Amino acid sequence: MNGLVKRQDVALPALPDTVLPAISQLTSSLSIPREMLASDEEIQYAWRALPRELREIPEDLRGELVARMCVAVSTGLFDGAMNYIWNAAILRLRAKVRNFGLAVVAQIKQSDFEEKNLLELQDSRLLELCLKLNIVDEDGFFLLDQCREVRNNFSAAHPTLGNINDREFTTFLNRCIRYALADSSSPKGVDIGAFIAAVKGQRFNANQCQIWIQRLTETHEAQRQMLVGMVHGIYCDPNTSEPARLNSLDLCGGLKDTFTATIKSDLINRHSEYVAKGKQEKHIASLQFFEKLGLLPLLNESEQHFVFSRSVERLWNVHNGMNNFYNEPPFAERLLELSQQGAIPETVQEQFVQTVLCCRVGNGYGISNSAIPAYDQMIRGFSPREIATMIRSAMVKDNPLGNRLANSSSCRMNFKQVLGYIEPASVPSGVKADYDKIMR
Structure with missing residues (x-):
């Protein structure tokens, strides 16, 4: 969510030759040590780092506060620069909350939430709200909240506990940009x-x-x-x-x-x-x-078993009921849809294979012609285990499929036809002899 979008480099002018000497002259005239302000080296390093960070801010967000931040950096006022970029980040987060929809925020918070409520939110509460709305992720929330603490204790917004150097400021700037200003996405609630x-x-x-x-x-x-x-x-x-x-x-x-x-x-x-x-x-x-x-x-295997077993039973009941030739197609098509969602649970494979084969070879009176495409597609998709079940069932008479094949020449002819859909290479070695015997 918070990936940086590469943008055109920002070209800042070089620091005027008069700026750094002027700082020394100022501290001298006020009779204060030069060390009380950022050193020339810190200012130069911070200034050189700015373009790399600024290029990640969309052009329409490089406004007055960003400009003030740059001016503050040029004179080593990192505490003031920190305050400017933090305010820019907060304004951006408020804009994202508005774009999400104040009315939707009110629904999520289950309390009134209007523009004045947004403006009155403390920075810490705004960050919590942005996390809840997924405007910032957990990483962004953690690092921005750290920035908030740094801003409160080391920026010009309040009496400071101490000073920060150029590297600390650049880290602060990077986090404000990365997690608030650079991210152009703004989800709508x-x-x-x-x-x-x-x-x-x-x-x-x-x-x-x-x-x-x-x-x-x-x-x-x-x-x-x-x-x-x-x-x-x-x-x-x-x-x-x-x-x-x-x-x-x-x-x-x-x-x-x-x-x-x-x-x-x-x-x-x-x-x-x-x-x-x-x-x-x-x-x-x-x-x-x-x-x-x-x-x-x-779903787990028992849940899948229940769904498949129920669908197979429904097809079998319709097949054995009145007007089965007209009623079978939707049940066959539904079972086909299920079989295409994943492997048939092992606990229902034999029931599945025998039902599909019995319906496909017919009952001695014929076959539901409209259901044949669904049956054929399921048979062509049989796994090696299901192929083995198919062939073994055909070789014994004490199951519905074997019984039909033993007592009906039309069923035997239909079975041999669908067995031809199976690639010989897919036939498991354990039933290869029975397969060859049937195909002869």
Whole structure:
């Protein structure tokens, strides 16, 4: 977030030959030691370091305070220069909070937050707010908070505890620029009330959905995580209307490629909480949420087993029911979608293989032609373990597939056809002899 954006170098003029001698003349005329002010060497080093730091500040932010800071450095007034650049950093952070949205900040803080509240915030509270809004990260907060302490104790803003040298000032300057002034990103907050109302409202049209996806993409990760979690909760609520559920899926479907590990972890934790609290309806709905978004691999093996086993059972029941030729396709296509999300859990592989093969070879009366493309695609994607299960099941009669092959020539013909989809090199050595026997 706080990476430096390389910009054109800033060319500062050389220090006039009269500046450094003038400082000596001034201290002499006031009868004070020259050592009370920064030495000529410190001023020269600080001045030479300025262009490297200033080039990281966008041109539109190189305003009056930056100019005053440069003038102060040229005369060795590092305490004054520190105060100027700190004020510039604070003004920038306030601008980022405004851009985030004062109304959204009020929602997050759950209290009134207007312009006067922003202006009245102490610097320490402003930094805490910026951390909460993810305007600065933890590193930036820690280092800027250190700068705040240094500014309070060693700058011209208050009576000082001591003096700082050129290197200490340059470090202070670098941190103010790096974590406040150089970062051009300025996330916009999402109005939480409007967002929830939209999700729970009428069915999204394409433009409306895209606008909300864009807004969630532009906000910071912490708020995006919170809102994705809210959407998951809306989907899992048994009282949620179907349009709201579909809106939830559309939003998360548009964002899932940008889900960070933190967002995925939060979703898993929310799902697990339903299990722990015995909220069965919400648990089942949450499984559907992960299933429809293609996120099943995030769940543990027992959860995946449940989803796959349930889908296989539904296909098998439809296949053995009335009008199976017309009813099978959507169940076959759904199982195909699941199988493409990741490896089939070992605990359900045999049930999966036998069901798909039985449906594909038919029941003696024919096959559901509309479902054939889904079956064929699943068979072509069989793992070596599933290929071995397929061939072993065909060689014995005490299972549904073997029984059909033993009693129906059309089923045997269909099985030999789909077995041809398997590359011979993919056939495990343990069933190679049976494979060759069937193919003959």
